Amino acid sequence: MNRPLVLAIETSCDETAVALLRSPREILASEIASQIEIHRQYGGVVPEVASRNHLPRIRPIIESALKRSGCSLAEIDCIAATRGPGLLTSLLVGYSAGKGLAIGLRKPFIGVNHLEGHLLSPFLQGADRPCPSVGLIVSGGHTMLVRVFGIGSYRLLGRTFDDAAGEAFDKVGKLLGLPYPGGPEIDRLAKEGDRRKFDLPRSMLNSGDYNFSFSGLKTAVRYLLPKLEGDFHADLCASFQEAVIDVLVRKTIRAANQTGVNLVTVSGGVSANSRLRSTMRQATAAAGLDLKMASPALSTDNAAMIAYVALERYLLGYRSDIREDADPNLKLL
Ligand code: KG4
Ligand code: ZN
Numbered sequence: 405m406n407r408p409l410v411l412a413i414e415t416s417c418d419e420t421a422v423a424l425l426r427s428p429r430e431i432l433a434s435e436i437a438s439q440i441e442i443h444r445q446y447g448g449v450v451p452e453v454a455s456r457n458h459l460p461r462i463r464p465i466i467e468s469a470l471k472r473s474g475c476s477l478a479e480i481d482c483i484a485a486t487r488g489p490g491l492l493t494s495l496l497v498g499y500s501a502g503k504g505l506a507i508g509l510r511k512p513f514i515g516v517n518h519l520e521g522h523l524l525s526p527f528l529q530g531a532d533r534p535c536p537s538v539g540l541i542v543s544g545g546h547t548m549l550v551r552v553f554g555i556g557s558y559r560l561l562g563r564t565f566d567d568a569a570g571e572a573f574d575k576v577g578k579l580l581g582l583p584y585p586g587g588p589e590i591d592r593l594a595k596e597g598d599r600r601k602f603d604l605p606r607s608m609l610n611s612g613d614y615n616f617s618f619s620g621l622k623t624a625v626r627y628l629l630p631k632l633e634g635d636f637h638a639d640l641c642a643s644f645q646e647a648v649i650d651v652l653v654r655k656t657i658r659a660a661n662q663t664g665v666n667l668v669t670v671s672g673g674v675s676a677n678s679r680l681r682s683t684m685r686q687a688t689a690a691a692g693l694d695l696k697m698a699s700p701a702l703s704t705d706n707a708a709m710i711a712y713v714a715l716e717r718y719l720l721g722y723r724s725d726i727r728e729d730a731d732p733n734l735k736l737l
Contacts, residue, residue: 407426407427407428407430408426408427408481408482408715408718408719409424409425409426409427409432409475409480409481409482409720410424410425410426410468410478410480410481410482410484410711410714410715410718411423411424411469411470411480411481411482411484411505411619411711412424412425412483412484412485412502412516412577412593412707412708412710412711412714413466413483413484413485413486413499413501413502413707413710414486414521414705414706414707414709414710415458415485415486415487415494415495415497415498415499416486416488416489416491416494416498416518416638416705417449417460417490417491417494417496417544417545417705418438418439418440418442418443418444418449418454418457418494419436419437419438419439419704419705419706420437420439420457420458420461420462420465420497420498420708421434421437421465421705421706421707422435422465422466422468422469423434423435423469423476423706423707423708423711424469424470424473424480424697424711424713425505425708425712425715427715427719428713429431429527429712431528431708431711432472432473432475433468433469433470433472433473434466434469434622434702434706434707434708435468435469435707436471436705436706436707437461437465439454439457440584440585440633440685442457443522443584443641444583444584445714446584447578447583447584447705447734448574449453449491449576451491451493452493453492454491454493454494455491455493455496455497456651457623458494458497459497459555460492460626460673462498462501463498463501463503465502466505470684472511477505477509477617478509478512478561480509481510481511481512481718482511482512482513482514482714482715482718483502483503483505483506483509483512483513483514484513484514484515484516484543484669484710484711484713484714485499485501485502485503485504485513485514485515485516485710486498486499486516486517486518486521486710487499487515487517487518487728487730487731487734488517488518488730488731488732488734489517489518489519489545489546489731489732489733489734489735490518490704491730491732492730492732493732495730495732496573496730499515499639499730502515505728506565506726507726512723513724513726513728514713514714514717514718514720514722514723514724515724515728516710516713516714516717517712517713517734518705518710518734519541519546519548519736520556520712520713520736521673521709521712521713522541522543522550522709523541523550523556523558523669523671524671524709524712524713524716524737525698525702525703525708525709525712526539526669526670526671526696526697526698526713527669527696527712528603528698528702528708528709529698529702530696532696532708533555533638533716534552534554534716535552535554535664535667536553536554536666536667537551537552537668537669537696538550538551538552538561538656538659538660538663538665538668539551539552539668539669539670539671540652540656540669540670540671541671541672542568542569542570542652542670542671542672542674542675542680543568543569543570543672543674543694544570544571544574544585544673545568545570545571546563546564546568546672547560547563547564547568547569547570547616547618547655548560548561548562548564548736549562549563549614549659549671550561550640550736550737551617551632551659551663551665552669553571553576555713555716555717556717556720556722557653559737560662560736560737561614561659562614562615562616562655562659563615563616564615564616564617564618565608565615565616565617565620565669566617566618566699567617567622568618568620568678569621569648569674570585570587570672570673570674571618572618572619572621572622572648573585573586573587573590573645573648573674574586575622576590576622576625576641576644577589577590579625579626579629580623580629580637580640580641587673587674587676587722588676590641590644590645591645591676591677591678591679592648592688593637593638593641593642593644594638594640594641594644594645594679595638595642595678596638597637597638597639597640597641597642597643598638598639598642598643599643599645599646600643600646601636601642601643602626602628602639602640602643602644603643604621604625604628604636604643604644604646604647604649605620605621605624606647606651607620607621607651609654609655610650614655614658614659616651616652616655617647619640621647621648624693625640625644626656628640639684641713644678645679646679649679649683651668652680652684653683653684653687654687656668656670656684656687657687657688657691657693660688660691660693661691666692666693666694667693667694667695667696668684668688668693668694668695668696669695669696669697670684670693670695670697671697671698671703672703673704673705674703675698675700676700676701676704677696677704681697681700684697717723
């Protein structure tokens with residue numbers, strides 16, 4: 405049986421990542437070179453610095469992924485790279501490397517939407533192909549609820565009007581003086597805290613739609629901070645995290661119930677959050693819904709999810725026009 409092999413490159417933000425995936429979903433390599441230590445000193449990702457640091461990493465990481473996979477370039481059936489959305493100067497490094505490889509090897513090229521990568525990542529480790537479901541994408545740049553009908557067939561149910569969920573975690577982390585990115589730090593500290601200690605706003609919980617807003621919550625934390633004394637960090641992290649998760653979980657369950665699907669997926673960096681995972685598990689079970697999430701390692705940015713979208717699209721006969729440019733504002737829908 406012919407089992408197509410995809411090599412995918414992801415450089416939309418500050419991780420340089422390369423993966424090799426063999427059909428149906430065998431991850432032969434998934435390498436990630438993180439720049440977090442570099443950007444931590446600035447308290448966030450500096451685009452120019454990110455792009456400059458992708459450059460020296462891209463070729464070695466392609467080589468190490470190939471080596472780990474035990475495959476040669478000649479065996480690859482399709483080259484894929486993230487086309488957007490993301491930081492343009494970062495995208496250009498991986499996207500150009502991917503195009504160059506495809507042209508040099510005379511192989512098909514597929515430009516992948518980073519958000520579709522996240523959206524379909526929960527299907528990368530299971531046995532089912534993408535099927536009718538409601539998908540919650542929660543990352544550093546996006547928060548959206550999507551009705552999934554099948555590969556490439558999506559409808560937007562709702563999105564955030566201001567901050568993304570991950571952005572709210574990172575901004576509150578910064579207010580508390582935690583290292584960048586705040587998300588994993590808050591997750592860790594919240595385990596020791598009291599979730600009911602501070603009563604923080606659940607914006608748009610009953611707005612009657614599937615949209616979100618997190619900037620008011622961040623502002624509430626900012627105004628609360630000067631009034632607090634002693635060691636309040638763990639309690640504040642736990643209370644803030646609970647406010648975010650409460651809205652995410654309840655709106656997702658409502659969307660699944662109202663659209664009549666019985667599968668919920670959760671993806672994107674924030675879906676690595678331990679409390680979101682356990683709360684979503686409980687809530688879906690109580691509502692009689694199935695739940696799929698990528699493992700925490702495949703929830704944050706990686707190239708395996710890009711390879712997976714490319715593989716599914718390759719099997720459907722889809723090919724990108726090599727003349728297409730990277731697009732920092734590429735839309736999923
Ligand atoms: O998907 P991702 O790696 O990159 C984007 O496409 O944005 O998401 C990064 C975001 C960051 O805001 C980070 O703080 C958040 O995901 N994050 C978490 C956790 N791990 C990563 N947020 C909460 N809890 C976590 N454990
Ligand atoms: Zn991402």
